[in-house]
Amino acid sequence: MVSRRAGSLEMLIPAGAAMAVGAVAVVAMAVPQVSERVAAMAAMSALIGLVVRRPVAAGAAAVVGWFLMTGFLVNGLGELTFARADWLRLALLAGAGLVGSAMRTPMPLRVPARVPVVYAYPRKDRIAHHKTLS
Numbered sequence: 144m145v146s147r148r149a150g151s152l153e154m155l156i157p158a159g160a161a162m163a164v165g166a167v168a169v170v171a172m173a174v175p176q177v178s179e180r181v182a183a184m185a186a187m188s189a190l191i192g193l194v195v196r197r198p199v200a201a202g203a204a205a206v207v208g209w210f211l212m213t214g215f216l217v218n219g220l221g222e223l224t225f226a227r228a229d230w231l232r233l234a235l236l237a238g239a240g241l242v243g244s245a246m247r248t249p250m251p252l253r254v255p256a257r258v259p260v261v262y263a264y265p266r267k268d269r270i271a272h273h274k275t276l277s
Contacts, residue, residue: 155195159204162191167211180216181232184208185239192243201240209233 166187174180188208192201213229214221 152197152199155197155200156203158199159191159195162194163188163204163208164211166191166208167215170212171216177217181212181235184212184216185235188236189239189243192240192245193247196244196247198241198244201244202237205236205240206233209236212236216222 156277165183168185169178171189174183188201188205188265191204191208196202198273209229209232210223213230214223217229217232
């Protein structure tokens with residue numbers, strides 16, 4: 144039996160990947176400079192995290208977006224590189240996606256238990272209170 148959470152991830156991960164592809168296409172057409180493209184992709188990754196609301200799906204979309212960004216926005220013609228700057232861009236996209244998903248993840252608020260405050264105990268006579276004495 145598939146749990147409800149696993150079933151939702153089956154749809155959210157491909158949806159997040161499709162949104163990452165769309166984000167790369169939009170950024171490629173709208174933004175000319177490489178540094179601006181990286182910033183725009185980080186913003187799009189955070190937006191995808193806001194939409195999918197699950198950290199796993201946001202992380203998967205960030206990885207897909209990183210592959211596409213490295214191949215098409217930073218380098219040309221789908222050439223992937225794995226230099227230090229590429230790994231930093233991966234961390235940036237993953238962090239932005241996780242922050243975006245954390246902003247929409249419902250967080251339970253802990254309400255402190257109500258502790259009764261006793262100001263004064265009523266004084267009872269010990270012998271009169273005992274039922275076995277007559």
